[in-house]
Amino acid sequence: MADLQEALERLRLVESASTPVLSVYLELAPELTEKRSIGARIRDLLDPIGKLAASGDLDRRSSKSLRCGVQRAIGMAPDLTTELGRGVALFICDELGLDEQLTMPRRIWDCAIAGPRPYLRPLQAAIDSYRRVASVVIDGRGAEIVVSHMAAEVERQAIEAEELRKSDVAGWHGLEEYRHRHHAEEVRNHLFREVAARLDRLRRDTGVDLVLVGGQVEVTQALLPFLDERVREMTDTFVADLHTLTPAVLAATVSELEQAHRQREEIRHVDETYATAAAGGLATIGVNGVLKAAHHRAVSLLLIDHGAWRDGMVCSDCGALALPAPACPQCGGETEVVPDVLEALSRSVIDAGGVVEHVDGSRQLTDDLVAARLRFVSWA
Template sequence: MNQTHAVLNQDVIAQLIARPRGEDPVVSLYVSTNASDWRAALKSLVKEGEAQIEADTGWDEARKKTARRLLALARETAEERLQGGARQRRSYAIFVDPAGVEVVELPLTVRERVVVDRSPYASPLSSLIDQYERYGVVFCDSKKARLFDVYLQQLSDWEELEDEHQPHRHAPAGGPARRGGGPAGGYHGLEELRRRNHAEYLLHQHLRRVADRAFRRFKLRPYDRLILLGPKEVLAKLEEHLHDYLRRRVVAREPAPSDLTPETALELVCGIEERVEKEKEEALLREIEERRGKSGLGAAGLDESLRALFFGQVDVLVVADDEPIPGRECPECHFLFERPEDREDTSATLVECPLCKRPTRRVPDIVDEAVELAILSGARVEHIAYCKPRLRDLGGMAAVLRFK
């Protein structure tokens, strides 16, 4: 069977989500090399997958047999990855369908899980991409600069710039100073002014060069946000030289040691990133609460959010990467709804759709189905990572609405 390998990026997720949804089984298996006993963990995941297959009321025995075969192939692929020489990555997402196997290498640890459904379970990958935006970082003082990117908690493209116009020690800026007393001493103030003006000119040239380089890097590999590191007075002047595209992306201006190393820089930026993302999540959830109270253009809870999604009202869907929530989907009208009994009852049970009264099918994770539907409908999806308790208070899912 054909097997492909990929590293996590936006294109990989887009391709997974864009796969047409049919009736053939698709196995999605997430495994981690960090598990203390990965064999036992994998065995438990396979057992859970088998239970999902048995509980699916939409498949006949032939398709269930196919699903079991694909699940066994996913297990074999996971065993090869976990016990072989390819353990440099922390986690793997493995997708198996009748056409082949796709292995996505993940630079971060994700929760182990298995989903047997009719399309790839890509919500955890979408959550990673959404949580970890690409950050451009510029460290700058009056004499040097360091430029680099941080994405998925990994530092890349480290570049060092030195001021090309620093004056030599034996030749003070502005020319040699006059010595002695008499009338020549009267020129001391003018000489000092020339020296200061020349230093300002050199700083201006240095900052312009740094800003130009930052913009060139942005054009080659765009980033979502920009962090400025260095002395406060230098950063204020540097920001004046930045292109407007970059100024609009600045989210933090922080001091940093002059002997900044890649290791120190990564630790510093990850702390800033966590603070920025938490503030963004708090602002979004606060906006939804205000919209619910004032204009009615906010939804909270699974029932409200899923109904709004079905009727095309959702502008931004807000979810969290928590434990999968089993639910129901109508194959006819595609309405999604939660049935609390499905959390405990994994037997094959026929349940009618609340809207069209047709038989529905059980889905392993209603949140993943909602994410897929939101993306296909043109809505933006925001994954909450740092404010999960607040989202749970809102019912586990929320939305900003386009209209009532």
């Protein structure tokens, strides 16, 4: 799955001024009954595009290329039965020789778009949903750190504590008992300091932005004070029985905790953005306000409702994005249709150095579609 970022960067460079690029996204449920519906769902998604190709509104080359793309996508349906429980993206342009299928474990929304560029917002949303995670499994004898990103293991480190000699601490051997316990505490603290140092290096050197520490409660809680404050702020803990913890169970636990962390973080960003806007601060809510801010390269964080979609236009003169209107609201110039103005908005924000988050489960964004934190509002 780590190749998804590579594919995204490569597809960003694809552009066809003469023939449309067909982009199809399909979310496949894990149930076996899903196999029977894949073909019908793809045909339903592609029906409007097939009608466009046959309508005579396009030139001959574009119509032929688009018809070939639709037929190719429908023909791929039987091959997609092996991808149940995942999301699938297809990018096809017969004229360009583009024929690419991507698979991702994160859920996406069903859609099909034909345009001059590949439609990449669902793919970007899937990639953005991942965190670079350092999962730590720890007890008094050692620790293991596994760094993962996009469901793939990136790095693994093992740390062994100093072996303790068993001591007879019974009877009147109070001094021996004290020495044993003192030594055990020193060994444990040394282990905690080493784990903390490695996690801080991973944060600085590899961009780890989520730490998950598993083990017995008393051990995981004892580790926390040793962590750098910046690491501690991104750390969650979970209970794990190291005797029964398998790699598969750990991976499933990490995936579940990562998703829960992402959802909490996204909702927090939404709440903070709406509160800032209500107080008259550097934030704006709704499509028109955010489009205007993006035109002035003022958006630092763009929040988009997961699966939202709006028709729009782009000005041929000043490049401003807007909802459908007779002329550009910025300069009055002529405009061209864009299939999804939120896709173009996302590209614009990223190109200007901003961050885009697709948020699932926010009632506020369901109504407003987008919200943004701003760098400045001096154009207003």
